[in-house]
Amino acid sequence: MTLSVSTGQAVDLRVQPVGEVLDRVERSLQVRLLPDTVVRKRRSVGARTDRDTWVRVERRLLDKITDQGWNGTECAARLAGVAQPAWQGCVVWRDADGPVMWRADETELLPGAPVGSAVVSEVPELPDEWWEALNASLDALAAQDTRRVATPDTDTITQELVTESIRGVFPGDFDTTVKRWVPAHADLNWANVTAPVFSLFDWEDWGDAPLGLDSASLWASSLAVPALAGRVRQERRSDFESRDGKLMTLFVCSKILGPYAHPEDPRLEPARRMAEQVIEELQAG
Missing domain, CATH: 3.30.200 (Phosphorylase Kinase; domain 1)
Structure with missing residues (x-):
């Protein structure tokens, strides 16, 4: 062949x-x-x-x-x-x-089927035990030590990349400096997790990344389904309320709203609204 x-x-x-x-x-x-x-x-x-x-x-x-x-x-x-x-x-x-x-x-073999595609359009049926396992795994991952650096979308994540990505879409008077870097999966979306038994796979890009990258990535993958996006923010509240988590929210929103945005992407408007809210919070200190 x-x-x-x-x-x-x-x-x-x-x-x-x-x-x-x-x-x-x-x-x-x-x-x-x-x-x-x-x-x-x-x-x-x-x-x-x-x-x-x-x-x-x-x-x-x-x-x-x-x-x-x-x-x-x-x-x-x-x-x-x-x-x-x-x-x-x-x-x-x-x-x-x-x-x-x-x-x-x-x-x-995976213990179950992938929950969905990278971006879902309907609410998956996930028991409370699933969310508990997600939280336990993400918290355990963030507590590890590694010299690896995450490569989301095969691009090494750096302070410069974070700043350029955010500033390229959201100009404003707020600091984009990341304070805390922790190990992250770096490609957390609904195509890389299983249900009804939780498992996280496709680890080729994991490594240190700004706190909140994984939570923000899963939230972005959920934006077409408001109830699911809300559940992600609820479960990972501590990440989203942190300053670094807010920067990562802007980071993932910049990918949705940036130069390659699709005009029919259902995530555009919720991403825009959330970005405005987060920028106000960052500017308020």
Whole structure:
């Protein structure tokens, strides 16, 4: 099978052929991927195996791989108190035809199905135990120590990135300096959590980030459903009431309202209203 995904450019794995890549993964991990379970996303492909595990394959450009390496899922295996699928092993290689790396991580199966897509349009049925497990995992994660730096959307998060993102959309007289950095998943949305049993997966971008990034990200993923967005803010109240949490609210709103905003995105108006409220609170000190 001919591959056309080895160029040094961003590609969409939902439409590009990946047969040879999956064949290599099977040989290297000595496993068979079940064809009818394959899930294709823009940057990754996943599938169930014949030994009841899950393999996630990602393609990443070399200039998107930082000095800390590209082993987030592997490093997350040591996190205590965080509900996640156990990591089993991996295979990593450089593409022979371009500045591209491939990585396949094998983990145990998820305990349930993903709650939804990255942005949900209806309220999922989540028991109180689910929210308790979410809170316990996020609190346990924030209490860890790591030298990793989070890479949301594959971009290393820095004070400069936070300031530029916020200022690019919300000019105003308020300080954008982050006071507290803690470990974060950095890609927390409804496609990366399971129910009815809570589990958090896709750890490739985790690392230190401003306090409140995960809570704000899940809230942004919920904005099309006001009741769900409200529940997230209620459950993670301490994050949202903190100064850093307010900055992270603006940070995620800047992505919704920024230059790539979609005019029909149902999150536009609630994000705009919340941003105005948060800016007033920051300006008031």
